[in-house]
Structure formats: C-alpha cells, structure tokens
Amino acid sequence: MAKNGNISASVIKRLPRYYRFLGELDKQGVERISSRELSEKMKLTASQIRQDLNCFGGFGQQGYGYHVQSLREEIGHILGVDKEYPTILIGAGNLGKAIALHINFETRGCRLVGIFDANPRLTGETVGSIAIRHTDEIEGFCNSEHPVIAVLCIPKANTQAIADKLVGLGIRSFWNFSHYDLSIDHKGIEVENVHLGDSLLTLTYRTNQMPEGPAE
C-alpha cells in the first residue's frame, strides 16, 4: 500500500507523532477520526494531515474519516515497528540506563540485545533484564549477534573511536546522544542525533518571549 519511495524528511519526522496520537486514540476506543479532529489534537492543519497521509497512498475515505487502528498499523509498518533490529547500547551511565529502561525497544522496531560500558565496576550489573558487559566484549558480541543499531550514550571525546569500531563491525544505524558529529567521518550510515540542550534552549527562548501575567 505504501508508495514510500520519495517521502520528504519532514513528513517522516511527523510519522512517529501520528503513530503516537493514533495509539492514544485506539487506547481510548476511538474507531474513526476525521482529519479535522486529528488536526485539532495534533495542532497541524487538516490539509497538512491529508497531504502527509496521502504520501502513503491515502488511507482516509471522504466523509468517513480515518480508521484509527488500521491507519496506526499501516504507519507502524512504514516506520518499521514490526521489525526487530538487534540493538546495542554503549554507555551505561544515568542516561544510558534511562534510555535502556524507558524506551520500550520491543515495540519500536528494535530489540535491545546488549549493553556495554568501559567502567569495569559496572560489568555484570543488570539494567532491565540485561547484564552490562565491558566494552572489550563489543567485537566478539557483534561478530556473533550481528546488531544493526547502536545507541551511543557516551561522552563526546570517546565517541569517534567507538563509532569507528562499530562501523567496522557492521553497525549501520546510530542513535546518537553524544555531541560528536558521526556523519562527518562515515558514509553510508544513518544517524539520528539527539541534542537535548537544543530543546532546552528553545524553551529558554520562548520563556524569554512570554508576556507577563498568570497562567490558567
């Protein structure tokens, strides 16, 4: 059904949000929703929503709205949530542990199969159901388990060496929480950078612009 050869990056960026909102609606027992109702919830225009979803062949029926469950399933399929990409996480500090625990890898197209940290005192400690291994074990682990995605929760200074090693071991996709720009040194990989500081700065800006007066 999906004709997803040439979808723009901005549409792709919105798909997880659609997936999330539709999941909420599904949980609430909503069966159908119009683009107008969805636009109010998502704070996009109805025409934007129709245009976005049209990229994939169009799911809506004029006058009937979208079938929540099947639209969600289709978007999930496009996003690859039904995949189980074996995933490793490097860096089991607070952030690494939080990411390992809070993100439900099982339903997101990833399956967390290994956690690594350079600190030998963390070796053997479990996060969720996974025991932390020493980073020395990465090579052997990759050779036997063939992970596809790596989550990098390590300081910027350590990232280049680890990334070089992981690319050599066949990792192609990086969820990168360090501030090191991976795509400078490697071609043919996918990198999703998370810059939490940028998000906070955006909020600071908006705080700066707020009119005086109490909230409701």
Next chain:
Amino acid sequence: MAKNGNISASVIKRLPRYYRFLGELDKQGVERISSRELSEKMKLTASQIRQDLNCFGGFGQQGYGYHVQSLREEIGHILGVDKEYPTILIGAGNLGKAIALHINFETRGCRLVGIFDANPRLTGETVGSIAIRHTDEIEGFCNSEHPVIAVLCIPKANTQAIADKLVGLGIRSFWNFSHYDLSIDHKGIEVENVHLGDSLLTLTYRTNQMPEGPAE
C-alpha cells in the same frame, strides 16, 4: 539589534544548532565564516542560512562572512542563554539524574535550584551538588524560591497532578519528558516536549530504507 517579534517557529528551532556549531568553531579558533562554509557544516543551504540570520537584523558583511564570536553571542542573547531562570526538576530516576547532570544548566539560561522526587528513599541523595527533596516540599520551595521553569521526568500517569500544582505555584515553562500533553489543560504556559521514542522511530524507518552494502 534583534528584531525578533515575528520569528517563525522553524527558525527558532534552528537557532540552538547555530549556537552550538558557532561554539565549536569558536573553540577551534575560527574567527570568520562565510554562509557557504557554514552551510556545508550544518547541511543547510547558504541561502537558508542568510535568510535565517537575516531575521535578526543580519550579522554578515558581504564578502567578509560572519564574525563567529559575535554572531554566537548575539544568537545566545536572543535565545536567552545569558538569563538565569531558576529551574526545578521533578523525578530523580535515571532520566532525571541524567538530565540534571548532563545538561549544563549554568550556560543555557537556566539555573537548576531544586530536584524533587516522590520516593522518600531518595530524599537527601545528591545529584551534582543538589540534594533531592521530597515532592511534598515543592509548594514551600516554590513560594520562597520562585522557580520559572520545571523539568518533568516523571511517568505520564503522575504528570497531570504535578503540572496542575506547578502552574498554580507560578511555573510558566515546562521541559516535558513525560508523554502527557500539558498544553491541553493549561493556557498561557510554554511547553517543550521531548519524545525520545519518536526520535528512535525515525531511525528505525531510515534503517528500514537503507540499501544493502557495507558502510565506509
């Protein structure tokens, strides 16, 4: 200098990235940079960059490029990094601790002044230099310290009650890591939502679309 009345949300979203890249360049000792060079680094078009920076009165001089340090300072000023908004963080689990430690509140327009958690076993434990307080103390703390920004690192189920309370206590800006949609119930507040799961799904999608073959 800044004529920043009507800046679009998409430009604002890019400003922290400019600020970050210019900081890197400044650290490397780069004094001036052309929009073309900056565009290569940032993967934006040169005309996009000129257009973005023009929103603020235009910093570049034709033929000379941008002065890195003063452009960075000006963008920082627009973003409000020179402010010190007193900030509290609610929820001192792994994620909350990571956020408290990893984000340098000092240089981002925020100053972390309090950390709260509902778990009494965490009370008194320090994160960085700040002792965790019990959530029962939030009211008294807000009445004396008047924090402006709250960082929410708590489960979705608990967010509505805490947010209602915080808005009543004068908090106007929320950096929200829970999946609860704060802006539904409150007007006149600023909310920056962080949905880490959306970011991961974007990566899953792109992993799904990758051609076969080794990376370099």
